[in-house]
Amino acid sequence: MEKRRVVITGMGAVTPLGNSVDETWAAVKAGKSGVGPITHFDCTPNKVKYAAEVKNFDPAQYMDASAARKMARFTQYAVAAAKMALDDSNLMGNQKVLDETGCILGVGIGGFEITESGCISYYKSGCSKTPPMTIPELIPNEAGGNICMQFHLHGPTFAVSTACSSGTDALGTAFDMVRNGRMDVCLAGGAESTINGYAVVAFEVLHALSSGFEDPAKASRPFDKKRNGFVMGEGSAILVLEEYEHAKARGAKIYGEVMGYGASCDGYHLTSPNPDGVVGSQCMTRALKDAGMDPSEIQYYNAHGTSTHINDPSETRMVKLAFGEENAKKLKISSTKSMHGHCLGATGAIEAMICVKAINDSFFPATINLDEQDVEGGCDLDYVPNKGVEGNIDAAMSATFGFGGHNGAIIIKKFKD
Structure with a gap:
């Protein structure tokens, strides 16, 4: 069977550089750094004092506030990016298409701040209690599951977890499924948020994180002699991958082709x-x-x-x-x-x-x-x-x-x- 063409018809993003694709891209073109002092938690005990945090993010702009309270940060970012991508692709509310649309997301770790707070509650209670939403919030597949619940997607939906390659592998998996005819449309991308004390200490002991730069904006310096580790970031980006003839038939704008x-x-x-x-x-x-x-x-x-x-x-x-x-x-x-x-x-x-x-x-x-x-x-x-x-x-x-x-x-x- 001849392989089908797969095009990109929508994009959404929440990143340390901006809470949309356009804001992120404008910062990239300007060469701006999204790295700054850690604000998500008290990092006083930590050697690492900076990270690339998402800023000024209000989940209520993208989802019901009661739903957001039942999500870890990585899921909130993913739902927001998915809404932007669906709006951008002009698929929001097109239930005939969404019934067959899937969601494949790369998530390396999942709700680490939920893991941290759940463990604290567990030990403080004498190992007898933890918040009731601990498991539903921390597991990696919950980002895709919440996207489907929020936007009524009913196609194949799962998480890909290959550490730092998760987002790329999720895009590749979705690309293959659309190209081979299992879906005509698939949301694909990645989501992560691990800027908390537990994660920072865990990466610190591996000597993986940058530290010691007075100006946080100078800390991430690939290929430079003074580099001394990576700077932890967070966020989500989601692309709408669509079979070309399907996109053409509905008059979708096309950003590019996955080859x-x-x-x-x-x-x-x-x-x-x-x-x-x-x-x-x-x-x-x-x-x-x-x-x-x-x-x-x-x-x-x-x-x-x-x-x-x-x-x-x-x-x-x-x-x-x-x-x-x-x-x-x-x-x-x-x-x-x-x-x-x-x-x-x-x-x-x-x-x-x-x-x-x-x-x-x-x-x-x-x-x-x-x-x-x-x-x-x-x-x-x-x-x-x-x-x-x-x-x-x-x-x-x-x-x-x-x-x-x-x-x-x-x-x-x-x-x-």
């Missing part, structure tokens, strides 16, 4: 990528093969670029292996995590959304805080330092790499009828 998806697993280490980059590069080569594209056809690569000593040079090696040395040198590469931080399970979806905007606006986002590129450490490609540049983008790749060795890559192309 290919690839995944691999290092089978190497619980928290570190294999430094040789071989298996990591395979998610990229598989995405290119799936898309039927040559590496030279990709102009922009949105890097995982975590700002850690291990990730950045190993990812650079992956790019060289997948694209070839000459093509890799021609690529414009940036890590927008330098601005929105590392949003864990949501990060692949946020970065795919940024790729769509980059294609439509013919603009290569910057890697901010790249003041002294770590060439000697193996970071020797064009990472668009500090200031974004204009230029044609026919196709972009976004790749993400998660704990456990999970690797995912997705290719989005400028739409042509």
Whole structure:
């Protein structure tokens, strides 16, 4: 059976850079940082004092207040992003379509603040009590479940959990299901919110988080010599993936076309990528093969670029292996995590959304805080330092790499009828 074309017909986002796609993209183009002092909890005991938090978010703008009280933060962000995406795609209230529409979300951890507060209640009660909504609020699939309840979706709905690759893998899974005819329309993306004491301490003991910068806006600095860890972010981005003929028949606007998806697993280490980059590069080569594209056809690569000593040079090696040395040198590469931080399970979806905007606006986002590129450490490609540049983008790749060795890559192309 001939594979069907899959296009993007709606987008929604809640990120540390803004509470909409347009606000987020405007901040990316301006090279603004969404990193600041932690306000979600009292971080006095912690070494880490900053994060990329969502700001000025009011769930009542997107859902009933009583429903919001039964959701963890990651679910609130997901419901808000889903509403924006459905409004954007002009599908809100189209029950005939929504009856068949699914929702596949990447969630790496879920309601961690609920886990934390539930455990505190449990021990304070002498191990006999916990809030009644603890389980329904913390489990990763509740974001998708609440979206379906809020907007009356009845298609296949589930969570994908592959750590920091979750959002990318959710997009790839939804892409496959629409392409292969299981659905005509699917909401796909990711959601995460783990900025709480429990999560920060858990990442601190792994020496994974950035600390010690007086100016939080300077803390996330991928590919720079002074990088010392990632900055935790949060948020959600959701894309409406739709079969092309279905979208065309209803006169939908089309942002771009999903061309290919690839995944691999290092089978190497619980928290570190294999430094040789071989298996990591395979998610990229598989995405290119799936898309039927040559590496030279990709102009922009949105890097995982975590700002850690291990990730950045190993990812650079992956790019060289997948694209070839000459093509890799021609690529414009940036890590927008330098601005929105590392949003864990949501990060692949946020970065795919940024790729769509980059294609439509013919603009290569910057890697901010790249003041002294770590060439000697193996970071020797064009990472668009500090200031974004204009230029044609026919196709972009976004790749993400998660704990456990999970690797995912997705290719989005400028739409042509």
